[in-house]
Amino acid sequence: MAVQSLQRDYKVIENLKLSKVYLPILDRLLDDISQECYNAKRLLSQDKIKVVRWEKVDENFSDLIIATAGEDQVFTYANMALKTQVEKLLLSHQNKDQALN
Numbered sequence: 001m002a003v004q005s006l007q008r009d010y011k012v013i014e015n016l017k018l019s020k021v022y023l024p025i026l027d028r029l030l031d032d033i034s035q036e037c038y039n040a041k042r043l044l045s046q047d048k049i050k051v052v053r054w055e056k057v058d059e060n061f062s063d064l065i066i067a068t069a070g071e072d073q074v075f076t077y078a079n080m081a082l083k084t085q086v087e088k089l090l091l092s093h094q095n096k097d098q099a100l101n
Contacts, residue, residue, distance in 0.1 A: 001054065002033050002086045025094075032093055 006026060013022045044050065048069040055063045062082065064075045 001082060002089055003030065003037060005086055006030050006033065006090075029090060029093055033089075 006029060010023070010026055010030070013019055013026060016022065041051065050067045052065040052067050052072065055065065056079075057063055057076070060079055061076055062079055064077060066073045066075070
């Protein structure tokens, strides 16, 4: 979800006057998050777990559908809580990058 949010924002930021300032930050963040997502999916696949899809139920809720070795599982999340978690994740990555520099 963080990757999708950043990709949507990327298109908007490309049109800003100061896009050359913001785009490298977004690029780095996208690379980091994409790598983490890849690693997480790889670890899940070792346990025969696969994220099938995110499905928006309505304005307030989304379902996460996961395939396991036994059966599919559906987890329902509040969209506002997901948005908050994505923001925290992105801020955490940004702060980590600033600490390294």
